Amino acid sequence: MPFEKIISETTPEGVLILTMNDPDTLNALGEPLMPELESEVDRFAEDGDLRVLVITGSGRAFSSGANVRGFQRRINDAETAAEAAPESRATSWEELDPDYTSREGLGARNGPAIVPKLHNLHKPSFAAVNGHAYGLGCGIALSCDIRIAGESARFNEAFIRNGLVPADGSAWQLPKLVGMANALWMQYSGEPIDGQEAYRMGLANEVVPDDELMETTLEMATKLARGPVYAMGIVKQLIHQAYQQDLAEHLPLASRGQDLTRTTFDHKEGVAAFLEKRKPEFRGY
Numbered sequence: 001m002p003f004e005k006i007i008s009e010t011t012p013e014g015v016l017i018l019t020m021n022d023p024d025t026l027n028a029l030g031e032p033l034m035p036e037l038e039s040e041v042d043r044f045a046e047d048g049d050l051r052v053l054v055i056t057g058s059g060r061a062f063s064s065g066a067n068v069r070g071f072q073r074r075i076n077d078a079e080t081a082a083e084a085a086p087e088s089r090a091t092s093w094e095e096l097d098p099d100y101t102s103r104e105g106l107g108a109r110n111g112p113a114i115v116p117k118l119h120n121l122h123k124p125s126f127a128a129v130n131g132h133a134y135g136l137g138c139g140i141a142l143s144c145d146i147r148i149a150g151e152s153a154r155f156n157e158a159f160i161r162n163g164l165v166p167a168d169g170s171a172w173q174l175p176k177l178v179g180m181a182n183a184l185w186m187q188y189s190g191e192p193i194d195g196q197e198a199y200r201m202g203l204a205n206e207v208v209p210d211d212e213l214m215e216t217t218l219e220m221a222t223k224l225a226r227g228p229v230y231a232m233g234i235v236k237q238l239i240h241q242a243y244q245q246d247l248a249e250h251l252p253l254a255s256r257g258q259d260l261t262r263t264t265f266d267h268k269e270g271v272a273a274f275l276e277k278r279k280p281e282f283r284g285y
Contacts, residue, residue, distance in 0.1 A: 003032075004036065005021055005036055006020065006037055007021045008040055010050065013051070013226060014049055014052065014225050015054060015222055016050045016052070018040050018053070019057065020037065020056070020058065022058075023061070026060070026061035026063070029063055029065060029066055037055075044123070045121055051124075051284050052123060052124045052221045054217055055127050055128070055140065055144060056127070056128035056217070057131070060131045061132040061133075062128075062129045062132060062137055062153070063132070063137025065138070065158060111168055111169060112136060112139070112167070112168050114143070115139060115140075119169070122230075122233030122237070123233055124146065126145070126147070126220065129141050129153040129195075129204070131150070131154065132156065132192075133154065133156070134158045134192075138158075138170065140168075143169065145236065146205050147198070147203065148205060148206050148217045149195035149204035149207045151195050151208070152195070154194055154195075155193050155198050155203060156190065156191070160188065160189070160190040171183070174186065177201075177202050177203050178201040178202055178203050228282045229284035230285050231267075234260060235257075237257070238253060238254055238257055264285055265283050266282045269281060270282070
């Protein structure tokens with residue numbers, strides 16, 4: 001289906017390339033870009049012929065994040081509601097308590113839907129970060145499995161600049177990549193880090209010249225697309241769950257995962273290719 005703000009392309013190897021294409025706003029994540037992006041990520045998750053996802057941006061930015069102009073409308077709405085029903089303000093920690101979220105007017109909030117959609121994919125995903133990845137734009141990059149940064153890339157946890165905290169899962173994801181001290185600095189200061197610094201900190205897997213960004217990303221994505229993608233999905237699940245487990249809890253799950261992969265075509269093909277001294281031709285199942 002045609003999109004207004006997303007360019008969707010598929011390579012012969014099953015790599016789906018999604019380009020956020022609203023350069024006038026630096027690919028701000030509003031309407032219709034965000035719902036179009038979510039729709040294509042859903043399609044990728046469900047289509048067995050699509051094996052690896054690549055997300056990038058057009059122009060000089062990956063994504064500038066949420067549209068800040070929308071923040072002012074939200075502030076105005078909130079002030080109007082407060083004038084109609086004024087109330088005393090609790091401390092920030094009291095407001096953060098789960099019991100507080102049941103108060104009328106807050107309701108249940110689960111953050112941007114794109115974050116769990118990307119995080120829960122059972123197939124590999126790449127962010128090819130060209131230029132600015134700010135706020136939620138940075139959160140989308142963090143939600144992908146692999147990040148390749150161009151030399152002009154700038155990662156910025158920009159929420160604090162608007163007096164906000166990240167609601168996109170980055171306070172959960174970032175420390176796992178760069179450590180607590182680095183994550184706190186990025187989210188306290190709102191200062192951007194460039195591609196080289198992102199690579200040094202472990203936020204980016206590679207940093208390459210801007211004109212080599214997509215070539216490098218597609219080379220890596222194609223390599224994975226030719227591999228046993230089903231097994232990669234189980235690897236991802238094991239690694240994510242390992243953060244909440246000790247070794248004794250992890251080993252039975254890992255054994256179960258290996259049992260599942262033993263039944264696949266790709267396992268049989270891998271063994272046959274080894275014995276026949278040839279390259280395997282994996283199918284992803």
